[in-house]
Amino acid sequence: MSSEWQNGFLDRLQQHTKWDSWTLYKMNYEITKMQLIPDFTELQAPKYLPQLQPLAHQVEAAETVINRMNGKAILADEVGLGKTIEAGLILKEYLLRGLVKRALILAPASLINQWIEELTMKFHIPATAYKKNVQIERHDVLIMSMDTAKKSPHRERIYAQDYDIIIIDEAHRLKNHKTQVYDFVQGLKKKFCLLLTATPIQNDILEIFYLISLLKPGHLGNYEAFQATFSTNEHADFLKDLVNQVMVRNRRDDTGIEWTSRRVQIVPVQFTEAEREVYDMLSTLEITEPFLRMTLQKEMCSSKEATALTLTKMLDAGVQVEALLNKVMALDVNAKAEKAVEIIEQAKDKVILFTEYRASQLYLQWYLHTKGITSVLFNGKFNKSKRDYMKQLFRDRAQVLIATEAGGEGINLQFCHHVINYDLPWNPMKLEQRIGRVHRLGQEHDVHIYNLAIVNTIEERILERLHTKIDVFEQVIGDLDAILTNLKGAGNHAFTANSSVFTSILSGE
Amino acid sequence: MHSQQIHQYLRQFFLESNCAILQDTIDYLTVQLTGEIDKKIMNRPFYWQYIEATNSEPAPATITCITNPAENSIGGVKVHFGSPILHRIFHATRELGSYVQLYETVDDSLGQIILTPWLAINYKVSYCCDCTKETLYSLGINLLTGVMKENFQDSIAIRDLDIEPADHIFHVQPIIKPLRGVERLNAAIQAIIAQEDHKWADEAWRRWQRDQRVLDYFYEDIEEKPEHYVLEKKALAERYTAKIKVDIVNGGVFYLL
Structure with missing residues (x-):
């Protein structure tokens, strides 16, 4: 007293x-x-935020984190369900209750301004962006990029502070324990801690181990125990229970909001004879690095332009691939591009096409042009104003947007509802991020997704791997909305599935 | 707190703090602030530093507080529960409403009246671990007899009280000195808290021990515990240590019938 x-x-x-x-x-x-806080559990923040009107699943998430998880949690809602709102509610609640005085928020540089705006406008929490000359001890709520924070002298300056809560956006960047940023976050005291990511597992089950070990070391045991227990699928249910003790994940279907459905299909494509011949030659090419062969195979499934680029580099490095290169350059038909045009013409609507390769991107723009189809290019590395400009061009002038990268936090394109995955990535979460550009709050139409895959090539293996990874994700984290369909089940016919069909295929029902 | 309550609150606050109300409609209030209130609620320390440093004539702000959330046609600051300006006005209320000395006003037809001195203190008790709860206690002590009462504020809020005693009123001087009264009430609130059920603290302790075991398991085979272990252990202690905080909201001396 x-x-x-x-x-x-x-x-x-x-x-x-x-x-x-x-x-x-x-x-x-x-x-x-x-203003009294009459009991330990009931959320106070909504009373103080009459303008906010959070959705039911967001309030529930905040309650769960505070009451059941004691303020340490992974917020893993699917893309576009408002993880930032949930984090804001939790932060506000702790500030109101006096349990948090000082907060540190780590976010990708491109999202810092958005965080500041949301916290000040929606939550009345005065937040400051970190800059070199900011006196950090004077600011109670500080936002900075992970890339800045992990480096000297910023790292030491932050360690010298005493934060009550650490909030990390796009936390899947912490999946690898050998990185500097992981090490940095490990060195922070985490009285309360929120990790925000829609994709807590991207490739490997160990990613969730490292993420949770950062949040709550020991919750999944130590590394050896984890490996021994969970490296096989045998205890997947048990692991899922453990994960759910520290993770909140809302899916679109749980939100009570009417979502338009996803119509996902795998579109099998047959190589022309000439393409097949080249592909087979690439597959039997004498190279020491298996990874390089895989790259060539993948590129050949995309365009001869992409393939030629790599072959030219090999040639420059002294590898004898001249004959092969000539054969590649002589190809005159791209079967996959023809299929893409067919889909675009049938859609008679805006289409986003994703490719993995810059060379294919340029080729496709040229090819679409010869078919009288207008298009704009989009690249994840564009800055914000260029992104906005390309988005506007796409909306007002062009039928197709050809993108090389979803650009995780990129653009939102609810006015479009056709997505062609011209090339498939190895990582299913990348597909989910791509689809998330159009299938989000505000989309009024069913979303059509076309996954192109060339029969009897590496792309079939990619599909298999994608299925396996989705399986792991679903066993440990929970169901996923449809992002693929089953090529084997589909045979040579296009196959349409909604999420329930998809889930039942995967779970073998 | 709905918009009409806020409107009423603002009007009362500005009147009581001697700010001139220039306009008072159903949707908004326009007020000429005094220098004192400007400093407390406008959040512009640099302006006031400048005025004081240069010895200039201050120009306290005129503000329009819009209490109807649907009113968008006029300029001003929207005031709703949770908005920063209302928060600062609440804070100012706290500073300006902490201490009173009051005398009950009694109908003079009752003849010569004797008033008894009471000391009242309103306490806010906060119970904190990884979550919080607060309770308000209003205690009063009779400064003649030492008798104590709970819910004191409710029993006096409805009475007519004045800052000066009326002419026909005789008030007895305290036998127990007010400061001594404060000590007795402080002891009383401690005793009240000590008698409460503190299951919440036991539960927090259990959560703490459980998390501590999980942490120990993670570092089980490591002889020399790394810094991360120490850090996390400290974080657990900060999160779960049960604390009870007692704050005095306000208090005063009341001469009552």
């Missing part, structure tokens, strides 16, 4: 200071009563 009040009281008894007004005295008592 502080004696501050007592001193003021004494002052007045000795007539050094005037007494206060009875009305203000009563008002003080009344507002104290009104």
Whole structure:
């Protein structure tokens, strides 16, 4: 109990200071009563944020994190369900309850301004972006990029502070324990901690181990115990239970919001004879690095331009591939590109096409042009104003957007509802991020997704791997919305599936 | 707190703190602030530093507080529960409503009246671990007899009280000195808290021990515990240590019938 009040009281008894007004005295008592936190569990923040109107699943997530997870959790909602709102609610709640005075938020550089805007406008939490000359001890809520934070001298400056809560956006960047950023976050004291990511597992089950070990070391055992217990699928259910003790994940279907459905199909493509011949030659090429062969195979499934680029580099490095290169350059038909055009013409609507290769991107723009189809290019490395400009061009002028990268936090294109995955990535979460550009709050149409895959090539293996990874994700994290369909089940016919069909295929029902 | 309550609250606050209300409609209030209130609620310390440093004539702000959330046609600051300016006004209320000395006003037809001195203190008690709860206690002590009462504020809020005693009123001087009264009430609140059920603290302790075991398991085979272990252990202690905080909201001397 502080004696501050007592001193003021004494002052007045000795007539050094005037007494206060009875009305203000009563008002003080009344507002104290009104702002009282009457119990341990009920959320107070919504009362203070009448303008916010959070969705039911967001409030529930905040309650779960505070009441059941004691303030340490992974927020893993699917893309576009408002993880930032959930984090804001939790932060606000702790600030109101006086349990947090100082907060550190780590986010990708491109999202810092958005965080500041949301916290100040929606949550009335004054937040500051970190810059070199910012006196960090003066700011209670500080936002900075992970890339800055992990480096000297910023790292040391942050370590010298005492934060009550650490919030990390796009936390899948912490999946690898050997990185500098992992090491940095490990060195932070985490009284309360929120990790935000839609994709807590991208490739490997160990990623969730490292993520959770950062949040709550020991929750999944130590490395050896984890490996021994969970490296096989045998205990997947048990692992899922453990993960769910520290993770909140809302899916679109759980939100009570009417979502348009996803119509996902795998579109098998047959190589022309000439393409097949080249592909087979690439597959039997004498090279020492298997990885390089895989790259060539993947590129050949995309375009001769992409393949030629790599072959030219090999040639420059002294590898004898001249004859092969000539054969590649002589190809005159790209079967996959023809298929893409067919889909675009049938759609008679805006289409986003994703390719893995810059060379294919340029080729496709040229090819679409010869077919009288307008297109704009999009690249994940564009800055914000260029992105906005390309988005506007796409909306107003062009039928097709040809993108090389979803650019995780990139653009939102709800006005479009056809997505062609011209090339397939190895990582299913990349597909999910791509689809998430169009299938999000505000989309009014069913979303059509076409996954192109060339029969009897490496792309079939990629599909298999994608299925396996989706399996792991679903066993440990929970169901995923449809992002693929089953090539084997589909045979040579295009196959349409909605999420329930998809899930049942994967779970073998 | 709905918009009409806020409107009423603001009006009362500005009147009580001697700010001139220039306009008062159903949707908004326009107020000429005094220098004192400007400093407390406008959040512009640099302006006031400048005025004081240069010895200039201050120009306290005129503000329009819009209490109807649907009103968008006029300029001003939207005031709703949770908005930063209301938060600062609440804070100012706290500073300006902490200490009173009051005398009950009694109908003079009752003849010569004797008023008894009471000391009242309103306490806010916060119970904190990884979550929090707060309770308000209003205690009063009779400064003649030492008798104590709970829910004191509710029993006096409805009475007519004035800052000066009326002419026909005789008030007895305290036998127990007010400062001594403060000590007795402080002891009383401690005793009240000590008698409460502190299951919440036991539960926090259990959560702490459980998390500590998980942590120990992670570093089980490591002889020399790394810094991360120490750090996490400290974080657990900060998160789960049960604390009870007692704050005085306000208090005063009341001469009552």
